[in-house]
Amino acid sequence: MWLSVSEQTFDKEVLASSQPVLVLFWAPWCGLCRAIDPFLVKLKTDLDRPLKIVSINADENLRLANAYRLSNLPTLLLFEGGSLRQRLDNFHGREGIQRTIENMMVHFLATSA
Numbered sequence: 001m002w003l004s005v006s007e008q009t010f011d012k013e014v015l016a017s018s019q020p021v022l023v024l025f026w027a028p029w030c031g032l033c034r035a036i037d038p039f040l041v042k043l044k045t046d047l048d049r050p051l052k053i054v055s056i057n058a059d060e061n062l063r064l065a066n067a068y069r070l071s072n073l074p075t076l077l078l079f080e081g082g083s084l085r086q087r088l089d090n091f092h093g094r095e096g097i098q099r100t101i102e103n104m105m106v107h108f109l110a111t112s113a
Helices: 010-015 031-035 037-046 062-067 093-112
Strands: 021-026 052-057 075-080 083-088
Touching: 010 021, 010 052, 021 037, 031 037, 037 093, 075 093, 083 093
Parallel strands: 021 052
Antiparallel strands: 021 075, 075 083
């Protein structure tokens, strides 16, 4: 569903992007990783400003996973202007994902004003 990014395309698609980018680190074996998609769709739909969402398979992109010190999956990283602005991990079930994304949306909208 989301643009798939790799170590080779990360700089271009994320760091050099002219719009904010939400990066989803996931893995095929991660159940919560599959559960997060509907919440990201809602986030993108509800925002009134551009937000690019990309996904990175952490198992296939170990350098990126190590560079951003992933300890849990899924992990969401919000980049703006090539800089990491927010990190979201340690989700506790679907409710935790929903609550975290709602909080991020409030923060994201507040910083754009």
